[in-house]
Amino acid sequence: MSGGWLLGFGLSVLRLSVPYVTAALGGTVCERAGVINIALEGFLLVAALGTALGAAHGALAAVLCGLGAGLGLALLYGLLVVVFRGDQIVCGVAAFLLADGLSRVLLKAVYGSTSNSPRLPALAGYGPGLPVLAMVLLVLLVHVALYGSVLGLRLRAVGERPQAARALGVSVAAIRMYAVALSGLLTAVGGVYLVFEQRQFVALMSGGRGFLALAAMIFGGWRPIYAALAALLFAGAETLGIQLQASGLHIPNFLVQLLPYALTLVALLGRGALGRGQGRQGGIGSQAPAALGQPRE
Amino acid sequence: MEYDGQVRTLLRALPLVWAALLALVMASLLARLFGAEPLAVYRLLLAGTWGNAYGIGQVLFKTTPLIFTGLSVAVAMRAGLFNVGGEGQILAGAVAMALCGAHLPAATPPWLAIPLALAAGAAAGAALGGLAGLCRWWAGAHEVIVTILLNFMTRAVVVGLGAWVFMKESVHTAPVQAGAMLPRLSGWVAALHGSAVNAALLLGLLAVVLYGVMLHSSHLGFALRAVGQNPEAAEASGLNLGRLRTLAMALAGALSGLGGANFVLGYKHYYEDGFSAGMGYLGIAVAVLGQGRPAGVLVAALLFGSLSQGGLAVNALVPREVIDVLTAVVILAVATASPEIRRLLAQLPAPLPPAPNPKVGP
Numbered sequence: 001m002s003g004g005w006l007l008g009f010g011l012s013v014l015r016l017s018v019p020y021v022t023a024a025l026g027g028t029v030c031e032r033a034g035v036i037n038i039a040l041e042g043f044l045l046v047a048a049l050g051t052a053l054g055a056a057h058g059a060l061a062a063v064l065c066g067l068g069a070g071l072g073l074a075l076l077y078g079l080l081v082v083v084f085r086g087d088q089i090v091c092g093v094a095a096f097l098l099a100d101g102l103s104r105v106l107l108k109a110v111y112g113s114t115s116n117s118p119r120l121p122a123l124a125g126y127g128p129g130l131p132v133l134a135m136v137l138l139v140l141l142v143h144v145a146l147y148g149s150v151l152g153l154r155l156r157a158v159g160e161r162p163q164a165a166r167a168l169g170v171s172v173a174a175i176r177m178y179a180v181a182l183s184g185l186l187t188a189v190g191g192v193y194l195v196f197e198q199r200q201f202v203a204l205m206s207g208g209r210g211f212l213a214l215a216a217m218i219f220g221g222w223r224p225i226y227a228a229l230a231a232l233l234f235a236g237a238e239t240l241g242i243q244l245q246a247s248g249l250h251i252p253n254f255l256v257q258l259l260p261y262a263l264t265l266v267a268l269l270g271r272g273a274l275g276r277g278q279g280r281q282g283g284i285g286s287q288a289p290a291a292l293g294q295p296r297e
Numbered sequence: 298m299e300y301d302g303q304v305r306t307l308l309r310a311l312p313l314v315w316a317a318l319l320a321l322v323m324a325s326l327l328a329r330l331f332g333a334e335p336l337a338v339y340r341l342l343l344a345g346t347w348g349n350a351y352g353i354g355q356v357l358f359k360t361t362p363l364i365f366t367g368l369s370v371a372v373a374m375r376a377g378l379f380n381v382g383g384e385g386q387i388l389a390g391a392v393a394m395a396l397c398g399a400h401l402p403a404a405t406p407p408w409l410a411i412p413l414a415l416a417a418g419a420a421a422g423a424a425l426g427g428l429a430g431l432c433r434w435w436a437g438a439h440e441v442i443v444t445i446l447l448n449f450m451t452r453a454v455v456v457g458l459g460a461w462v463f464m465k466e467s468v469h470t471a472p473v474q475a476g477a478m479l480p481r482l483s484g485w486v487a488a489l490h491g492s493a494v495n496a497a498l499l500l501g502l503l504a505v506v507l508y509g510v511m512l513h514s515s516h517l518g519f520a521l522r523a524v525g526q527n528p529e530a531a532e533a534s535g536l537n538l539g540r541l542r543t544l545a546m547a548l549a550g551a552l553s554g555l556g557g558a559n560f561v562l563g564y565k566h567y568y569e570d571g572f573s574a575g576m577g578y579l580g581i582a583v584a585v586l587g588q589g590r591p592a593g594v595l596v597a598a599l600l601f602g603s604l605s606q607g608g609l610a611v612n613a614l615v616p617r618e619v620i621d622v623l624t625a626v627v628i629l630a631v632a633t634a635s636p637e638i639r640r641l642l643a644q645l646p647a648p649l650p651p652a653p654n655p656k657v658g659p
Contacts, residue, residue, distance in 0.1 A: 038441060086633035089379055089441055090585060094628035097578055101621030108616040109330050211445045218442075254457020261450045265443065269436040295636070 009239065015128045015197075016242075017235030018135050019044060019190030019206070023213030024231040025142050026187035028224050031217065032146065033179030034159035034291040038092025039077045041210025042099035043184050046073045047191025049103040052201035053110060055120040062123060066192035067185060073099060074184020075177075082176045085295035096210075104203050117201040124199060131193050138186065142224040155179055159289035187213075208261070215264045219271045222288060230267065237263045308641055309588075312634035316586065319630045320623045327622065333614040345610020346603045352610075354483070354492025358559065360602025361494070362387065362573070364501035365556030366580025367598050368508050369426075369549040371589040373440075375512060376545035377525035382429055382444030383553040383577025385451035386422040390554025392455055393421035394561045395568035396463060398473025410476035414562055415500075415555060422554020423547040425451065430543030440546060448577070456570065469569040479563035495563030502595075504552065509591035521545055553577060575621065579605075582624045585631050 023040045030037040047070035054065025077095050080086045104114045111117050146152040157165040158175045166172055187210070195201055212234050220227030241256040325335040346352045366383040373380035397417035401410050425447055432438040463470050479496040483489040512518040523531040524541045532538050560572050579601050586600070587593030601624070608617030 080629055080633045084633040085636045086629070087636075090581075090632040091629060093379075093381055093441070093578075093581065094625045094632065097628070098622060098625035101618055101623075101625055104618040105327060105330075105616060105622055108618065114616055114618055208445070208449045211442065211449075215442055215446070252457055252461055254453045254461075257453040257457070258450055261446050261453070265432075265438075265446050265450075268438045268442060268446075269432060271438075 009243065012239045012243070013232060013236045014132050016238050017232050018128070018131050018193045019209045020213050020216060020231035020235045021135050021228045022138065022190035022193075023187045023210050024216040024220070024227040025138060025224055026183035026185075027214050027217040028220075028222055028227045029142060029146070029155070029186065030179050030183035031222055031292055032159045032289055033155045033176050034162065034289055034294065035078075035081060035176055035180055036088040036092060036293045037077075037180075037183060038089055038211075038214065039073070039095035040183075040187050040214055041206050041208065042077075042092075042096035043070045043073055043187035044191040044194070044206040044210045045096070045099040045103055045204070046070060047188035048195045048201055048205055049099075049106060050188075051123075051192045051195040052117045052120060053106070055122045055195070058122055059126065062120075062195070063192055066195065067188045070184045070188025070191055071181060072184075074180050074187075077184075078177045078180035081295070082173050082180065088293055088295075100204060103201075107201070107203065115203050119200050120195070121199075123196050126196055128193075128197065131189075131196070134189070138189070139224055139228045142186070146224060151175075151178070156289075159291055162291050162294075212260060212264050215268050218288075219267045221271075233267070234260050234264055305642060308638050311638055312631045313586065315634045316627045316630035320626050323626045324619065324623060327619050328615055331615045338611050338614050341611050341614065342607035346607045350488035351490075351492050352606065354489040354494040356599070356603050356606045357482075357498055358492060358494040358564070358602075359605040360598050361498045361501050361559040361563075362556040362576050363579055363583050363598040363601050363605075364498075364505060364595065365559075366553050366576050367583030367587060367594040368504055368591075369422075369552035369556070370580045370584035371587065371594050372508065372512075372521070372552065373426075373545055373549040374584055374589045375525045376521040376542060377528060378430075378433075378542060378545055378549075379441050380426065380429075380444060380546065380549040380553075381441050381577075381581065382425060382447050382550065383556075383580040384573070384575075385444070385448035385577070386425050386550045386553035387556045387573045387576055388455055389425050389451050390418035390422040391557025391561050391568050391573060392459075392463075392470070393554070394418035394557050395470045395473060398477035398562065399471040399567075401474045401477060403474055405474055405476040407476045407478075410474060411479065411562065414473065414477045415558060418554045418557050418561075419551040420554070423551035426550020426553070427543055427547035429550075430546030433546075434539030434543050440542075459570070464570075469565070469567045472566045473562065477562060478566055479558065481563070493564045495559065497559035497563040500555070500558065501598075504555070505591050505595050508594075512591070517544075553580065556580075579624055582628050585628050 023044055026043065027037050027040050047066045050069025051062045051066030054062040073095060077091065080091045081088045107117060108114045146156065154165065154170050154175050155178070158170065158172050162172045165175075190209070191206065194205055198205065213231055216230035216234055217227040219230040237260040241259045244251055245253065245256050324338070328335040328338045344352070346356050366387060369383050369386065370380050394414045394417055398410065398414040401413065429440045429443045429447060432443045433440050481493070481495045482498065483492065483494075512522065520531070520536050520541055523534070523536060524538060524545075528538055556576060557573065561568055565572075583594055583597040583601055587595070587597035604620050604623060608620040611617070
């Protein structure tokens with residue numbers, strides 16, 4: 001194995017990792033504030049749809065529409081689970097179903113097909129360099145903000161000891177809404193990137209990356225940098241699969257497709273809980289926020 | 298007293314009314330999006346479903362798998378678990394049934410072939426559900442993520458193995474033996490002629506009854522409800538949480554697995570790629586709307602069965618994917634309204650204790 005091959009492989013991993021990493025960051029921010037986020041997959045999907053719909057008005061409009069769509073679904077999710085205190089897991093799954101259904105309906109309304117959009121020429125000519133750089137910066141930014149800013153401290157306090165935070169005059173609901181909204185924006189970056197990379201929208205194009213990112217966040221112990229590294233690992237599995245397919249070895253296609261999911265499952269089994277209803281376990285170092293999944297107070 | 302009970306019943310029904318209202322508003326908005334008159338869409342929807350005997354038969358056909366996937370989510374829900382894996386479980390069950398039914402000896406009589414095929418489907422679903430339960434028991438991995446991952450993995454394996462082994466030349470498996478086919482109900486009720494509703498519906502009704510009996514009059518049902526309502530108390534009273542949760546997930550998987558019978562044994566008599574898409578997720582809506590109760594699941598399954606069939610009826614005006622959006626809206630509406638209602642219920646004065654029985658006591 002030459003160094004050139006290794007470099008190429010590493011670059012491919014970075015290229016494929018953007019949606020995994022940004023969604024894992026989104027999940028981390030949200031869950032550190034005490035809100036479970038199964039809806040990540042839905043955020044990715046609506047952001048991708050928004051990007052495709054915005055592409056009719058140029059690349060900048062595409063990016064803005066994508067981020068806006070992610071933020072919009074996140075605000076709806078926040079309203080339901082933070083303000084109305086709906087069950088976070090049930091609402092998260094339903095938010096994903098809403099994103100899937102809505103994207104097919106809107107595809108039909110706009111492009112006359114429920115499975116995919118046509119090619120979007122407005123998105124041609126943008127390489128992965130800038131988004132990958134932005135992704136690395138976002139990881140560092142979230143890390144610094146979470147551990148080094150007042151808002152980050154409040155966010156973590158709300159996720160660990162909401163009563164104590166409230167006694168100090170912090171509005172638990174407001175901080176949680178900020179966290180969910182931020183999670184929507186961060187995850188939306190990945191959704192926007194997916195469409196720019198494939199230059200079209202395909203129904204369910206997020207392909208489970210949001211769910212895998214959630215697992216990466218758990219594997220990384222609810223810490224941004226570790227979550228991003230775990231996300232890189234899963235992106236690595238996807239890259240390996242693609243390269244195996246291209247290598248001409250006679251490996252059945254489905255085994256290759258299974259690779260990221262199987263690796264994620266193994267990682268989860270090694271790591272343990274989502275947090276709700278579980279005993280607090282050791283593991284790599286960090287644990288689920290103490291108030292994860294509890295509506296409020 | 299009497300009045301108090303009525304208020305409670307009304308309050309419990311409120312989330313359902315709220316869900317129906319939101320769904321109607323959403324449906325009207327989406328109909329407008331496609332330039333259709335909402336009232337015209339509703340009229341077409343009604344005419345294509347409950348308007349004639351054929352429509353009713355088709356509604357019942359669409360309802361049948363939802364009874365199974367709904368019960369599947371419900372049984373897990375009552376044990377405090379969330380089974381998002383119905384999608385993969387019904388897929389695995391359908392393939393297992395189709396392969397079992399096709400590989401039986403040609404002369405296998407129905408009394409043997411049907412139970413064998415059903416058992417194969419239930420076993421495949423139970424294996425997937427039970428695996429998720431084991432992951433939670435042994436490694437503390439949450440069943441929601443595990444079942445979602447298993448959905449993706451099952452799909453990849455079925456598509457992959459299918460192209461490689463059992464669906465090499467066609468888009469479906471070999472047909473099942475004649476003995477393993479479930480009869481259509483039109484053989485008994487002539488009015489249903491042409492519709493695909495079959496004996497799997499009767500199996501579904503039987504499952505609803507058995508679910509109710511299991512839940513409320515068996516040791517297992519009591520134990521599952523105890524685990525669901527208060528795990529700490531259940532554990533303190535000597536119940537094995539891990540084993541009961543795994544059992545509940547296996548049971549849930551078996552029920553979803555059986556959901557494939559409607560299509561594989563009762564309609565097409567083979568497995569076809571994609572026939573079950575969305576049925577596992579609809580099961581979540583059915584169980585949430587039915588609040589995990591047997592009768593509730595049945596009514597909710599009928600509602601979503603009507604919507605599924607109605608979606609086909611109105612496909613010319615609005616795409617049937619609108620139904621997926623309505624499913625999500627219903628789940629969100631019920632899930633957010635229920636905590637508010639619970640809070641209201643808690644504020645009501647407690648009902649008076651029943652009058653002391655004069656025959657008992659000193």
